[in-house]
Structure formats: structure tokens, C-alpha cells
Amino acid sequence: MRSTDDLIGRLAADARPVRRPPPPWRRTLRWLGLVLAVLALSIAGHGLRPDLAGLPSRPWELAEIGLALATGLAAALAVFHVALPGRSSRWAWLPLPFAAAWISTLGLGCLGEWRTLGESALALHLDPECARAIALTSLPVGLVLLLMVRHAGPVRPVATAALVALAASALSSAGVSLSHSGETALMVLLWHAGAVASLCLGSAVLGRRLFAWIGPGTP
Amino acid sequence: MSRVLRFPSMDRAPAAPDDEVCPNDWGELMTRAQDGDGAAYALLLHQLLPWLRGLAARTLGRGPELEDAVQEILLVLHSIRHTYEPGRPFRPWLATIARRRLIDLLRARSRRPDDAADTDERALAVHPDGADGPAELAESAQRAATVRRAVASLPPRQREAIRRLKLAEDSLDEAARATGQTAGSLKVACHRALQALAGRLHLFGKDR
Numbered sequence: 236m237r238s239t240d241d242l243i244g245r246l247a248a249d250a251r252p253v254r255r256p257p258p259p260w261r262r263t264l265r266w267l268g269l270v271l272a273v274l275a276l277s278i279a280g281h282g283l284r285p286d287l288a289g290l291p292s293r294p295w296e297l298a299e300i301g302l303a304l305a306t307g308l309a310a311a312l313a314v315f316h317v318a319l320p321g322r323s324s325r326w327a328w329l330p331l332p333f334a335a336a337w338i339s340t341l342g343l344g345c346l347g348e349w350r351t352l353g354e355s356a357l358a359l360h361l362d363p364e365c366a367r368a369i370a371l372t373s374l375p376v377g378l379v380l381l382l383m384v385r386h387a388g389p390v391r392p393v394a395t396a397a398l399v400a401l402a403a404s405a406l407s408s409a410g411v412s413l414s415h416s417g418e419t420a421l422m423v424l425l426w427h428a429g430a431v432a433s434l435c436l437g438s439a440v441l442g443r444r445l446f447a448w449i450g451p452g453t454p
Numbered sequence: 455m456s457r458v459l460r461f462p463s464m465d466r467a468p469a470a471p472d473d474e475v476c477p478n479d480w481g482e483l484m485t486r487a488q489d490g491d492g493a494a495y496a497l498l499l500h501q502l503l504p505w506l507r508g509l510a511a512r513t514l515g516r517g518p519e520l521e522d523a524v525q526e527i528l529l530v531l532h533s534i535r536h537t538y539e540p541g542r543p544f545r546p547w548l549a550t551i552a553r554r555r556l557i558d559l560l561r562a563r564s565r566r567p568d569d570a571a572d573t574d575e576r577a578l579a580v581h582p583d584g585a586d587g588p589a590e591l592a593e594s595a596q597r598a599a600t601v602r603r604a605v606a607s608l609p610p611r612q613r614e615a616i617r618r619l620k621l622a623e624d625s626l627d628e629a630a631r632a633t634g635q636t637a638g639s640l641k642v643a644c645h646r647a648l649q650a651l652a653g654r655l656h657l658f659g660k661d662r
Contacts, residue, residue, distance in 0.1 A: 247496035253536035321547035386534040
């Protein structure tokens, strides 16, 4: 076997100047630019919901959208931190309070609607249009985010992949809420939060393979 | 812009993995390496060796895999060296990379049915009666040394591919996961390595 000294010689000979990634907050902003563009395209295709003007008068619904947005933003910032080996892995917890508040708001919304609307608030619609829209929007922005942090493969692949999915899908959920209306809180909980949770779980399970597939790239 | 950086002396390398030794200098050396300074990079990697060997020994035990593990960590470190942020502590950055790689190696070892522990039993099964005499054994050892030298002379990516796919007989998926490379690039590297080996074995065979 060639000695480690020889390997070091080869690596040192290959020590080309590298481009360091910008700070996490700046990378988060760059990625958000792309998300906004994709959401704008999506909204242009579906149109804004007709009752959007009345949204400020429905604070509960506004809180749901705001918390989905906050969850996605926190997850995106966490992605760029967790993907760096020199940063603490505790950044992965950053989006959790927002996600918990979002899910709680949706759950409380279900209870509130059940009290006012009765049984009809619990009616299930088996048309997962929202989940499909969230998944379709999440896919391009999630893939770009994954490529932006492809160096995380040998670092923290599972946490990074799960956070990538959370960031992409929570922001997509907020965006889809601007197009889709007339859903009960239960349906939002089921299809929006369900889509987000499924995408996170799938990404966590496939995290290692995803990063092995795209590789760490060239520094 | 000129920067005056101190080169830490080699004898200040850490005696034990947990020693807090010249982490700032390591950070400075890595910053210079990121700017393309090969000499600073070589010095840094040499200084990291005792630390890495200590960590690998504690995780994997002292065995034939130890040096391989250290080399694998160096390869990963090299592939993501741009992620070190100048001015931030170097040791947490290094420790995250090294521990992650060692955990992956432990996982791969636990999945491998032909673990090194039963190598002797397999060897006995192949040569049950010790039929080879001293001359055959010497020749066999020489052939093995020739192959090892040829493999070691390959570029890191090709060596890794051949070691994983042909010597350790990992599956393509396992090798891709362990190396962080795509299955496609591993296949290409393996193919090129085999071509290079064909030529080099001839060369090494001549000059042995």
C-alpha cells in the first residue's frame, strides 16, 4: 500500500485555490430569490385565491401561512449551517419551534372549525391537489438547495437532507396557500403538513443515497 | 496583500487526539492551502496525522484498517476543504469530518460478511493442508507486493475505486455511499484504474 506520506504529497500537489462558500445568511437569501421566482411562476399559473384580500381579517389563517413561511426560512438557514463541518449540529433544531407552532395552529384551527361548523369541518376530501402542488414546487427548489450544499454528504447527510425538504416544502406550502382556498383546517393539516412531513421523512431516509448520487462536487 | 504566517514546528504536533495543540496554526495553514499553497497544505496534513491516527485507533482499533481509515479521512477532507471558514476554530471542522468518516467505515465493516476477523479462516479454507512450500509462499508474497505497489501508485480516486470494488468487493451502492462519489464516476474510475494497472503491473514486474 502506498504510504500516507505519498498520499499527502499527491493531495498537496492538487491544492488548487478553492472558492469558499459565502456565509449561511447570504446563501439563504440567494436561495430565497429562487424560491420566490418559482412561487411567482406557480401563482401565475394557478392565479391568486379570490378571497386573498380578506386574509388580514382572518388572523388564524394568516398565522398558519406566516408560521409555514417562518418554518421554511428557519430550515433554510439551518441547512446552510448544518452543512458546514465547522458549525454546530444544534442548528438543526432551529426550525422546530416554528414547525411545532405551525402544526399546533393547524390543529387548533381544526378544533375551532369543528366547534363552529360541526361535522362538515371534519369532512375528508380525497383530492390531494395541495399536496401535489407542494411536491411539484418543492422539487426544483429542493434540488437546487441540495446542490448548493452537496458538500454535506460526508458531513451530516441525513439532517441536511431532512432540513432541505422541510425548507423547500414549508415555503411551498405557504406559497400554495396564496393560490388555493376554501379548504378546511383539517385538509390543510392533512395535505399541507402531511406533504411536508412525508417529504422530510423521505429525504431523511434517502439522505445518504441522495448525497452519494450527486457527490461532493469539486471544491 | 502580504500576510506573515508562522509555520508551526513539526514537534508541536499533538501527542494525543484530545490535546489542544496549535489549532489556530492549523486554521491558518488551511486558509493558505485554500488559496493554493501546497507547501502549507502538506505541512498541515502531516501535522494532523497523529491526531487522526489516535482518533481512528480509538474508533476502529489498532489494525490493518487504521492507516486506510486515516487516508480516507484525508481524501474526504481534501474534497471538501473549501468548507473551512477562515478565522473559525479548525478542530471542530476536522473532528466532524473525521468522526463522520469513521462512523461510515464502522457501518461498512459491520455490513461486510467477509470481515477481516475471519481472514485467517478463509485462508485456511483455501489452503487447508499448507501445501505451498517456502518458495511458492515467497513468490506469492512478492506478487502481492507488486500488486499493492501498483495499486498504491494510482491517483486517489482510482485507487479508492479499485480498493472498494475489486479488493474489498463492496457493491457499487456501498462503495458510492462510502466514498461520496456517484456510481457512474466510480465505474469510470475503476475502469481507468484497471487499464492503468495493466500497464503498471508490467512495469513493476520488470523492476522488482
